[in-house]
Amino acid sequence: MTRFNTQLVHGLPVGDNNTGAVNPPIYNSSTYAYESVDKMPRWDYARSGNPTRDFLERQIAQLEHGTRGFAFASGLAAIHAVLSIFKPGDRVVVGKNIYGGTYSLFNEYFAERGITFEPVDTADYEALDDAVSGRARVTFDGRPLEACAPAKAVYFEVLTNPLLQVNNVARISEVAHRHDAIAIVDNTFVTPYLQQPLDLGADVVIHSATKYLAGHSEVNAGLVVVKDETVGRGIYFAQNRLGGVLPPAECNDVRRGIQTLALRMDRQQANAQAIAEYLLVHPLIKSVNYPGVRGDSARVLKENGLKGFGGVLSFEVVPGVDPGIVLDNLKIFRLAVSLGAVESLAELPCRMTHFELPKAERLKVGITDELVRLAVGIEDAADLIEDLGQALDKAYEAYLQTHAELDVFAQVSSGVFA
Numbered sequence: 001m002t003r004f005n006t007q008l009v010h011g012l013p014v015g016d017n018n019t020g021a022v023n024p025p026i027y028n029s030s031t032y033a034y035e036s037v038d039k040m041p042r043w044d045y046a047r048s049g050n051p052t053r054d055f056l057e058r059q060i061a062q063l064e065h066g067t068r069g070f071a072f073a074s075g076l077a078a079i080h081a082v083l084s085i086f087k088p089g090d091r092v093v094v095g096k097n098i099y100g101g102t103y104s105l106f107n108e109y110f111a112e113r114g115i116t117f118e119p120v121d122t123a124d125y126e127a128l129d130d131a132v133s134g135r136a137r138v139t140f141d142g143r144p145l146e147a148c149a150p151a152k153a154v155y156f157e158v159l160t161n162p163l164l165q166v167n168n169v170a171r172i173s174e175v176a177h178r179h180d181a182i183a184i185v186d187n188t189f190v191t192p193y194l195q196q197p198l199d200l201g202a203d204v205v206i207h208s209a210t211k212y213l214a215g216h217s218e219v220n221a222g223l224v225v226v227k228d229e230t231v232g233r234g235i236y237f238a239q240n241r242l243g244g245v246l247p248p249a250e251c252n253d254v255r256r257g258i259q260t261l262a263l264r265m266d267r268q269q270a271n272a273q274a275i276a277e278y279l280l281v282h283p284l285i286k287s288v289n290y291p292g293v294r295g296d297s298a299r300v301l302k303e304n305g306l307k308g309f310g311g312v313l314s315f316e317v318v319p320g321v322d323p324g325i326v327l328d329n330l331k332i333f334r335l336a337v338s339l340g341a342v343e344s345l346a347e348l349p350c351r352m353t354h355f356e357l358p359k360a361e362r363l364k365v366g367i368t369d370e371l372v373r374l375a376v377g378i379e380d381a382a383d384l385i386e387d388l389g390q391a392l393d394k395a396y397e398a399y400l401q402t403h404a405e406l407d408v409f410a411q412v413s414s415g416v417f418a
């Protein structure tokens with residue numbers, strides 16, 4: 001067996017390449033000819049399967065240590081397919097801080113079709129056990145519900161967005177299994193390079209491959225990997241019948257992106273760490289969310305079976321400083337949603353990625369109006385830090401102009417900027 005970094009590059013050949021081409025072929029064909037009417041070919045119709053997609057699906061299944069992989073037209077198409085294995089009356093316990101599009105898909109689509117979603121603080125294992133068991137339950141807005149049958153699944157993200165809280169896959173999966181529920185993990189922010197959730201006990205892994213796996217802001221794609229054959233059959237049914245499949249050319253984009261995942265992720269993490277350390281001591285920054293700058297980061301990695309914290313971080317500016325001015329003056333960071341690509345992006349969660357969340361809900365999970373998220377790319381860290389520095393200077397100049405009547409230096413010494 002080859003090692004992970006070698007597997008990234010080579011994948012598992014589908015066995016269809018007779019030309020010596022070093023890359024797997026892209027088959028631009030929606031249909032495949034039968035040799036005769038009673039001889040069903042291996043591939044017949046591209047929605048059901050095709051060799052280009054098969055290569056990618058085997059590649060991700062190998063990297064995530066699962067038995068079967070599935071490629072979808074987007075991360076949300078993947079999540080839709082996974083959730084469609086449940087039936088009206090089923091309950092799913094959901095981590096409190098999940099991707100906004102997932103939150104909306106659950107609460108505005110599946111909930112209206114009879115599946116119940118219950119939020120829980122996945123760091124509180126007792127509350128999680130209560131919720132999964134059906135003993136003590138609350139709705140998303142905190143209303144109590146009566147006891148009922150155990151949940152069918154626990155759904156959560158490993159690193160939460162944009163506050164970078166770490167969810168412990170092993171412990172959460174263990175609680176789920178206690179009640180015969182499956183553990184479904186969105187591993188988008190982490191990737192199999194930093195953690196393989198199936199090895200830690202999870203049952204299903206989901207990726208928005210749009211992010212780190214494809215890695216170049218070129219495609220929307222979603223991937224799913226399962227351990228169990230029955231769950232796999234349900235997801236294949238959804239892939240083939242709902243039909244949200246990833247086309248061959250995009251399968252190739254993701255395949256190619258995966259080849260350089262380790263190299264990109266190493267640089268993104270090193271850059272994120274350098275930026276977080278810079279921001280931590282900057283006088284205009286109130287707080288930095290990146291587990292790599294916490295005193296206990298080595299312990300957090302070990303306890304969670306993680307190899308790193310990825311390339312996303314967030315920070316709050318001090319009160320009175322306008323984060324919009326910081327963002328509008330960035331020159332290398334582009335002002336955009338998404339993450340995980342080679343270029344650095346910055347955004348204001350309250351106005352961009354998390355605007356769908358009701359304000360009270362948003363503030364409850366810690367996404368304030370001052371919070372800025374950075375998705376760090378592979379550029380030179382010194383350029384990225386200089387870019388942030390000059391944008392923060394502009395925000396400070398604007399602050400001084402609007403507070404001209406105040407003695408700013410007196411405020412500094414009295415701790416306003418602490």
Ligand SMILES: *Cc1c(COP(=O)(O)O)cnc(C)c1O
Nearest residue numbers: 074075076099188208210220221
């Ligand atoms: C982007 C994202 C999704 C949705 O993926 P799309 O490819 O945009 O459909 C789901 N989960 C997480 C954590 C994401 O960041």
